[in-house]
Amino acid sequence: MTQFDLCRQDCVEGMSRLTNESVDLVVTSPPYNLGIGYRQYADRQDRQSYLKWCAKWAAQIRRILRLNGSFFLNVGSAPSNPMLPHEIVIELTSASGGFLLQNTIHWIKSITIATRRSGAHFNPLLRHGEADAKRQVRVEAEVKTHGHFKPINSKRFLNDCNTWFIPYETIQSREKERPHPATFPVQLAEWCIKLHGVNRIQTMLDPFLGIGNSAVAAQRCGVKRFIGFEIDEAYLAEAKLRIA
Numbered sequence: 001m002t003q004f005d006l007c008r009q010d011c012v013e014g015m016s017r018l019t020n021e022s023v024d025l026v027v028t029s030p031p032y033n034l035g036i037g038y039r040q041y042a043d044r045q046d047r048q049s050y051l052k053w054c055a056k057w058a059a060q061i062r063r064i065l066r067l068n069g070s071f072f073l074n075v076g077s078a079p080s081n082p083m084l085p086h087e088i089v090i091e092l093t094s095a096s097g098g099f100l101l102q103n104t105i106h107w108i109k110s111i112t113i114a115t116r117r118s119g120a121h122f123n124p125l126l127r128h129g130e131a132d133a134k135r136q137v138r139v140e141a142e143v144k145t146h147g148h149f150k151p152i153n154s155k156r157f158l159n160d161c162n163t164w165f166i167p168y169e170t171i172q173s174r175e176k177e178r179p180h181p182a183t184f185p186v187q188l189a190e191w192c193i194k195l196h197g198v199n200r201i202q203t204m205l206d207p208f209l210g211i212g213n214s215a216v217a218a219q220r221c222g223v224k225r226f227i228g229f230e231i232d233e234a235y236l237a238e239a240k241l242r243i244a
Contacts, residue, residue, distance in 0.1 A: 002218055003225045004243060008236050011207035011229040015060035023064045023227070025204045027192045027214050029074035029184055030054065032084065051091050057207060058092045062099060064205070071099065071126040072192040074107070074184050092126060099126040105162045107188055125195075164191060183210055189217035198222060212239025219243050 007014055045053065061071060073092075075085040092099045103125040166187050193201065198221050206214040209228035218226040230236040 002223055002243075004215060004228070005226070006209065006212070006215065006228045006230070006236060006239060008231065008233055009229050010231055012057050012060055014229040015057070015064055015205075015207060018060075018064045018227070020063055021066045021069075023061075023203050023205045024066055024069050024201045025193065025196050025223075026061055026065060026069070026071045026206070027074075027189050027204065027217075028072070028206045028208045029076075029210075030057070030208050032076045032078075047087075051087060054088055055091055055097060058097060058099070061205075061207065062097070068200075070102075070192075070196040072105075072196075073126060074188070089126075101126060103162055105164055107184070108163060108165045109167060109185075164188070166191070183213055186213045186216045186220070189214040190221060193217055193221045193223065203227065209236065209239055211235050212242045215239055215243050 065071060073088070075088055077084050089101060091097055093101050105125060166185050169185065193204070201223050203225045204214075204218050204223045205227045207229050209215065209230040212228065215226050215228055228239065230239065
């Protein structure tokens with residue numbers, strides 16, 4: 001049974017109250033500064049102000065993350081702003097940022113064979129301190145065969161594959177079923193949890209909770225404790241409904 005601590009609070013302020021090295025796993029997706037229409041957050045800052053803000057919340061994550069912890073950061077981009085994910089990673093792995101980039105995972109959320117267009121997100125795996133030995137974590141993966149996605153017959157090592165094909169679930173009403181302008185699938189967070197190792201997680205954190213897909217993933221995987229921060233009352237209420 002997962003213990004949930006979900007708070008309507010700015011994540012920098014909320015994380016400042018957590019003790020040093022008290023979190024094992026962070027899975028999150030911050031605003032991308034691409035002008036997305038959030039309810040309580042203005043998603044357009046000048047570039048340097050945005051990167052300084054990223055450094056501010058990342059410094060709190062670094063402080064509270066255990067030395068053998070993992071930080072999965074899901075970051076999107078746009079044709080008008082293709083370098084943003086890389087600039088964020090450079091900021092977080094600089095001397096002042098203090099993180100180590102262990103891997104880069106590309107989440108392919110859609111693909112169109114005829115036009116050769118695809119939708120992908122940049123998902124760096126960051127570590128604080130020395131990276132531990134490679135873990136053999138088995139989970140179900142998917143491969144594309146003749147333009148179709150299907151589960152592979154045998155288990156696949158996720159840490160041997162840095163391209164994840166995870167489409168969104170089909171929904172009938174975005175307003176009712178996915179009332180947030182920028183979400184990642186529950187399965188994406190589940191794979192992050194399993195890659196780190198469920199039995200190695202006492203506490204998991206998502207500082208940008210949104211409607212709580214990471215919390216649902218923690219619940220499904222049996223994570224012992226989950227902490228989430230969200231500034232929007234409506235998004236937080238939806239997150240609580242999803243884990244109820």
